[in-house]
Amino acid sequence: MAEFTGRRLPVYLVLDCSGSMSGEPIEAVRQGVKALLSDLRSDPQALETAFLSVITFDSGARQVCPLTELMAFSEPNLDATGSTAMGEALKLLEQAIDKEVKKTTATQKGDWRPLVFLMTDGQPTDNWQGPADSLKARKLGNIIACGAGGGADLAPLKRITEIVVKLDNLQPDTLKQFFRWVSDSIKTTSASVQQVAADGPIQLPPPPPQITIVP
């Protein structure tokens, strides 16, 4: 397929794969990503413009999927083990955006502002303040942070972004709803990118009952 030279909507999923996620929760996350992919592939606007990347973090952080178009995207292997190096993940996210997202120039159509979904079920176990502040200050994208379950610490999330949501628990159905909402948000954004001003607030679809917006 010829290289796509138009404006892409870059989407980054930053997922907590620490030990506490093992068992049902990480399985639900795998299913969620699968469902997200399938859902996006049936929406023509998302199909043409959305590019997806997955960053996972446990005792370290890695970009398991670089920014890839939907048709070429393969689901990553997700395993849950170790601690919660969210600071590493945020640093990696910043680097990935710098490297992968195209800027507008006289001869190149830049990408739309990246959309980032960050999900964690616990507290960061590394130095997260610096990376969080840097990310927030640079305004690199629209970040939606999700604290899943009772053990999630919302304070670090609030430091990264204004848009913080909370999942009641880590039940399969709750996580399924979360990924469905992520997919809807991506579709809504890809349908309205042209109308969203550079620094304007994005419009997200209303979240399902299992997701609460943290004011």
Place this chain on the structure above:
Amino acid sequence: MSSELLIQLIRWRLGLPFQADEQALRQAWDGLSETQRWDLADSAAIQLGQLLRQTLTARVERKPLPEHLQWASGLAPLFVSWLGQQTAASPKVAQQLGIVAKRFQRVIADPTPYGPPISQEKVRVGPPITPPPSQVTIRPQMPPRPAISPPVPPRAVVPPPAPVPPPPPPPPVPMSPTAAWKYIPAPLDVPDPHAESDAREFDAPAGFRAFGARVRGKKHKHDGTHCDDWFEATTVNGWTVVAVADGAGSKKFSRVGAKAACERAVADLMVVLADHTFADRDSLSEWSHAIALDSANTFGGPDVERVAEAVRAALGSAYSAVCEAAAARRNGREYEALLNRQIEVNDLSCTLLIAVHKVVTLDGKPCSFVAACQVGDGMIGVVHPNGSWRVLGAADSGGYSGETEFVTSTGKTDPAALKPKSQVYLGGLQALLVMTDGVADDYFPPDEQLGRLWADLTVNAIPEFAAVPDEAVTTTLAGTNLPTREAVAAADYETVLEVVEPLPRTPVTIRSAAEFAELLGVELPALLRSGPLLTAGATLRGPGVVGPTAAERLRLWLDAYHVRGSFDDRTLVAVHRETLPT
């Protein structure tokens, strides 16, 4: 009862060609309870309403009726006659049918069948049915259903004696880049409905032709919303005047602004240019002085400045027209209902691009003069017969994600703000192109890609040109990497794409000028300045994009060519010389 049998049953009852054993149909009908017959009628009415709506849309768009709907083209009189007999239709159905039937009053008044007539041998519907008088008023009724009385008296509609085979199903369509895109017709039951697309052309003065088209983008087709682009073009006193506008995507009534802006701009320019005469000058030095700008951004020749001024003034009065259009709709209940507040000027926001063209004399020879100005994005450009091109002006965009300026943005049409944006061109002209960003974005960056756009239109055989002699084609080809006519005929620079439209979707062959140039082994400017090579690309592989006129071919090309990530409305107006470069 199987759904297939149900369909045949409905066709039989309505006197349409059917394919089933008549005895079986009679038995099936007799076997239905009264409630079941009502349910059947209800669901048939709803289905018919949808099908007939598609039929009407096809008519409004002036497109041929899709083959699978051919049976519906003769159905309108029958349908309204049947409707008229529905004294006790269910409220829901009656309301829906009422809306559809109102649209059909016009269709019925015009008895000319649309599309190829169905030959009488194929369709036997028994005794002819008298069409109802053209002023049929359908009142949605609320009475309870009567105890007895079938929807259609059996005598009025006599099923044909011999079954007619149904049309063959459309062949399966391979997965194409547009397969996931839906087609939903533009809503007719909102205020200010516009035709989905438009295509017009006319002879322009001094050996030029003009044609233009606009189409609904994939996004609007998918969402079932209106095209927000508009264009107007005309001639006066040796001038060709073009205005193109793009309504803001996020504004519900921006199409109203786009139309008002184009119409007012062109009307005003017609008045001013009707009386305009250029000073009597001929030499290069005189003309150079006339089009040079002084430190105050004023053109050296007062007659040139007059034209530039008129174009700027037209942008200003276009803005006034948009304000007037908003004011006229204030207090309109339908607008208030859709917006949850009063309509205001910003709801009609649009961009506007204006260009005017006249042939003047330079060194005793004809030479083209163009004045242009734009507010917002989109592109105005000229292509020279020598294969070079120039973009006139630049898109007004906010930097990052393409937020554009509009005529309704504060101060955008003030003369002082517009003065530095006035563009003037004097030189050879093969084509003047004015377009919205739906086309411009596909040829980005414009300074590099404008020539490729005109080359694409030409090798897709869209503009009409005076013929180039065969010997010229053969001789010129000999010097390229496709040295013979056969080589061009066998060359692959085409893709088959589809228009997003009601099924079945017609395949359209789209050619790439860039690929053709590469196969020839020539650079794009070399292709653009060679009439023989352009003719070869446009004719040796068959007719290209098919249509009765340049405007229709342009409409189809705008609708069909697919660029990933490009879903906007597309509008393009071209003013071009009747002959190709030699």
